[in-house]
Amino acid sequence: MAYNIPERYQDLTPAPQLDKKTLNKMVWLSCFLQASFNYERMQACGWLWGILPGLQKIHTNKEDLKASMAHNLDFLNTHPFLVTFVMGIVLSLEQNKAETSTIRSVRISAAGPLGGIGDALFWLTLVPITAGLTANIAMDGSILGAILFLVIFNVAQFAVRWWLMHWSYGLGTKAVTMLTSNAKEFTRAASILGIFVVGGLIANYGTTSLRIVVGDPAINIQGLLDGILPKLLPLLITLGIYALIKKGWTPVKCILLILVVGIVGCAFGIFAGDSKAMDAEGNTIPGGYTPLVEWYELPAEE
Template sequence: MAENTGKKVSKKALSKSFHNWYYGNLTCFSQEHMQTFGYLVSMLPVVEDLYESKGEQTKALKTYSAFFNTEPQIGSMIVGVSVGLEEARANGEAIDDETINGIRAGLMGPLAGIGDSLIVGTLIPILLGIAMGLSQGGSPLGAIFYIIVWNLLAYFGMRFAYYRGYDLGGAAVEALVGPNATALRESIVMVGTMVIGAVAATWVNITTALTLPGGGTLQSTLDGIFPKLLPLGFTLLCWWLMAKKKVSPIVTMLILLVVAFIGAAVGFFGAATIAAPTA
């Protein structure tokens, strides 16, 4: 283990980092980047506090330019964990980009599911139900209640999750650089890969309406051999274009649009089918 140089994120930088996430987690939000820039801007005060040279700051910030998207309230914990790990890296611990991004990718999916269930699916409907009850007869109390209570719960809940994540990030260093570090990092990356695979299988829905000469459809045949084969193929195509050929996400989406248009026109996709040739 490398010698600790005593660097520690200041309370001012921690506070600024948290507030950057609280106010700006949807900064420059797009389908291509989602919360990437909100995540990046929340790490900016931390990186500036830990590293003096611009070169070190630039190198560290590149870690946080990867795609990021989670439920903003519960997901504050991921930002806190990242801060703890960045602090450890600045002190010479064997924490690399792969470890930080592996943990981030592995946590953002599960915490998004928890946050969507607890916050979006439970807490907000409860608060809105109370607010609508208070608003009967045109009373402004409902709106006032919701604005005050929601903002207080969101602020202090996100603050607790952020600082709890920061503490966990620091405590996780020993496990990450200890004898089992390699196996742990590989496990974290594998979990992230499984989450991405599950998301692709769940949300990428591609089927074909092509009929086969002997009867039946190509889709039923594919499902019998390898369910979700077409979604897998399109997902791998997107990965190949962006990761190997360095095609931008926007151009990749345009390519998929062209493929979808041509496929629908010839009957491979959609309700239309290609009739079997006749003698």
């Protein structure tokens, strides 16, 4: 028999404020939000697991606790790093023994906008910035680069989890109004910052260059392009991929296109490489490698 969730709790006396220890415990448990992810209710099981310590302290009446646990198993899909924002609001409503239908509605309305905000804040901003700071260390062959990336990223996202839990719990339903009224502006600002960071990474790490030389004396085509605008080729590739995506290409198709163009370009000696390739006598091969099809001759190294 299905359990019918009551509209109101039996004990309507507001519960005492939750202590910091309980709030901090729920911050840690929120890290397991997606541990029981499924396509029926998405993050519902992980959500209940994370918020359960607070519900147990709020609802001393067993029937009320059962009702609260039942409606907190409703469908939920939000950003995993910002889920404590929703937890704080819901806990505030549970503490004041609001109607279960009201709590369910607020939970959905608070969880929805966090997807776009979280993606812009973390995947488009924090990840590129952190990667930009640590990539050089990793490229030098040091494992410290990978360790620093993981430490910086996880410390930042956990600090956000902790702050949002305490802040939203203190504000209660006012936090929902603040979120919905400023979500569009915040997402746009974070996205713009992320685009600037990604653009800086393209200019800094975009190493695609031409290997071609023509004429006698030899003219280096890449040198001519650098005279017009350094890193021009990575910029054109980025703009080209952007144009294809705007026309409806999927990211997978774009990746395959780059892969095919890269392989064909290297086979015909179009793109430069720095593979440190050497001939049989141990001399560095000009251009980094010997292409399959040699249709021009590189000048000998002096």
